[in-house]
Amino acid sequence: MQARLESVEQTRRRITEATMNLHETVGPAATTVAAIAEEAGVTRLTVYRHFPDEDALFAACSAHWRELHPRPDVDEWRAVADPGQRLRLALSETYDWSASAAPMMTKINRDLPSLPPFVGEFLSRDEVLRVSVLARGFGCRGRAAVRLRGVLAHALRVETWESLCIAGGLHRDEAVELMTAAVLAAVPARTA
Amino acid sequence: MQARLESVEQTRRRITEATMNLHETVGPAATTVAAIAEEAGVTRLTVYRHFPDEDALFAACSAHWRELHPRPDVDEWRAVADPGQRLRLALSETYDWSASAAPMMTKINRDLPSLPPFVGEFLSRDEVLRVSVLARGFGCRGRAAVRLRGVLAHALRVETWESLCIAGGLHRDEAVELMTAAVLAAVPARTA
DNA sequence: ATTTCGATGAACGGAGACGTTCACTGGAAT
């Protein structure tokens, strides 16, 4: 019964990966069950058998993708005391991650309105967390704090990396420096 | 025969504006002829009568929208000698324009792949022009010039304004200052 | 050898969008 289960699991994986590929290329919104089945080399029916509804499929695909593209570890950022140095580390790691995550992330962001709500919720929760960690130590209150968080969120966006490094042709470290400059410009009366 | 032509032109306008509204709200890709007809208070058939193919409709809608949302005048930018001052002016005007243009522009950018090619060509031509005008006078050559043009293009994007001023809650002038700082950081050995 | 069950192939009805045809109406233009 092991060979049996194994083969079933293999089929499930092929479907999951096919879905992932399509989400990365045409985007979740334009991904049809028929296309998934064809890409996976199975029948539409088989897809329905493994994933009764769209959400189950999306969840499986999402989990698998996240396993392949782990986000930079926030705890490592927390461990850096100097906020400027911490920011550079965070941006460097985030942009490295973006380079591999961009195809999926841009499609996800583009199709967000038509996606199950937990996706957007997860993303925004994660953004808040990262921004909060990076904002610490700059000594910003009130308006300055709003400004700082806003520019931090912007610097961390995959679209920002794509705009600078793909469309603009910048190297990673150049993008890190420029966005660091923007963030520091949001901090009033910085001693250096 | 005047009343006749006038009424026809009015119908045509109603269709054009209905299309514009839908493009602004749900985006061009999700805009169906049936929805346009309903929004305009006419029949599908009438839409087809006025605009035989999708491109004709899009062109009319696009022209009308551009009339309502004129882009900042590049020549005014050209007239400013100091590159830093010119940049601030350009960003201020561009962000003001973005505030009214964002609903349409973000949908257009999102649906670009499924749109007639002349749209993307126009946008990229326009971007090149504006970046070129703004890059003048910073004395950047080679790698620095690439970097400068990259950040300039990024700073000018509607998505950048939206990320900073809508998602981030920044005021226009704050966004201008931060992006100016990023651009200046791309210029090596600036005297001040 | 027989049972089990994941996967197949064929087909169904429904929804929504497409583009097109035809007969018809009603108000300007003549």
Add this chain to the structure above:
DNA sequence: ATTCCAGTGAACGTCTCCGTTCATCGAAAT
């Protein structure tokens, strides 16, 4: 009064996707 024609209403066939049913195949498990 009659002609003209933009717009109507209803219907047509086509396409793609959806989700579901049924009988059947074939390889692993017994």
